[in-house]
Amino acid sequence: MYTLLHRSATLAMALSIATGAAAQTPLDIRQSLDAAARRESADFAGFSAQRGEAFFKSGHGRDWSCASCHTTNPLAAGRHVKTHKDIAPLAPAANAERFTRPEKVEKWFRRNCNDVLGRPCTAAEKGDVLVYLMSLKQ
Amino acid sequence: MNHPTKLFIAASLALGAVAAVLADDDDDGRRYTASHPAWQAECGGCHVAYPPQLLPARSWRALMSGLDNHFGTDASLDPQVAADIGGFLERNAGRDRTPAAAPVLRITETPWFVREHDEVLARVWQSAKVASRSNCTACHVKADQGSYGEDSLFIPK
Numbered sequence: 564m565y566t567l568l569h570r571s572a573t574l575a576m577a578l579s580i581a582t583g584a585a586a587q588t589p590l591d592i593r594q595s596l597d598a599a600a601r602r603e604s605a606d607f608a609g610f611s612a613q614r615g616e617a618f619f620k621s622g623h624g625r626d627w628s629c630a631s632c633h634t635t636n637p638l639a640a641g642r643h644v645k646t647h648k649d650i651a652p653l654a655p656a657a658n659a660e661r662f663t664r665p666e667k668v669e670k671w672f673r674r675n676c677n678d679v680l681g682r683p684c685t686a687a688e689k690g691d692v693l694v695y696l697m698s699l700k701q
Numbered sequence: 702m703n704h705p706t707k708l709f710i711a712a713s714l715a716l717g718a719v720a721a722v723l724a725d726d727d728d729d730g731r732r733y734t735a736s737h738p739a740w741q742a743e744c745g746g747c748h749v750a751y752p753p754q755l756l757p758a759r760s761w762r763a764l765m766s767g768l769d770n771h772f773g774t775d776a777s778l779d780p781q782v783a784a785d786i787g788g789f790l791e792r793n794a795g796r797d798r799t800p801a802a803a804p805v806l807r808i809t810e811t812p813w814f815v816r817e818h819d820e821v822l823a824r825v826w827q828s829a830k831v832a833s834r835s836n837c838t839a840c841h842v843k844a845d846q847g848s849y850g851e852d853s854l855f856i857p858k
Contacts, residue, residue, distance in 0.1 A: 645773075
């Protein structure tokens with residue numbers, strides 16, 4: 564029994580390493596984005612929740628903004644504007660699962676930035692949005 | 702064995718066969734059981750994870766090779782995950798009813814879907830609660846569990 568459990572635990576660890584699925588905190592992800600933003604621009608002077616909020620709530624020349632699906636209150640549930648599927652709250656204070664899986668964060672920024680802006684977001688833009696979401700309290 | 706017993710057995714067998722056909726007929730739309738964790742997580746992340754039986758294999762192949770523009774939305778996946786889900790969809794795909802034509806990409810445009818929904822009134826399709834034909838759960842309230850039977854069908858007012 565011990566061996567079996569031990570093997571399962573080892574396998575689970577190996578799998579999480581293989582898929583890059585190690586859990587992190589929103590703060591860890593913020594730090595990675597901070598490092599990436601510094602690499603992107605020598606002028607980078609830190610993230611801004613205020614800039615993040617404006618970015619989140621405004622349009623970027625296409626049909627959708629972040630708020631189209633996530634609403635202007637990221638502490639509340641949203642709804643996919645096209646399929647009408649419920650979307651769990653985006654702010655970590657309302658949903659502890661948010662920003663804990665780096666590969667998930669990358670996947671959704673990749674897709675959604677493409678839909679909203681028609682290009683990838685910069686690390687500075689992602690970080691601004693993240694610190695905005697982290698600043699929201701229940 | 703007397704005659705009434707024989708008749709009873711024959712009738713039971715016939716009923717059983719009918720029940721088996723109903724239960725077995727994917728196109729009947731009652732309940733779909735094929736499942737796959739990545740399919741549920743990824744496809745089900747944005748809409749109901751549509752049952753693989755509802756499109757033929759070549760439709761799934763075409764869909765899965767164009768996820769970066771999936772009906773106007775970027776639904777791109779890690780290539781390994783996409784291949785894994787694509788394999789599941791193709792293994793469990795439905796029959797190809799229009800082999801000569803270009804592959805149908807929308808389930809709602811398959812002859813089966815159109816036929817099954819021909820009694821749905823225009824005002825139901827247009828109601829705010831339905832909004833899109835892709836929104837199965839608006840009426841099939843257990844669609845996310847693979848149940849599309851009439852026992853879990855509630856048309857919004």
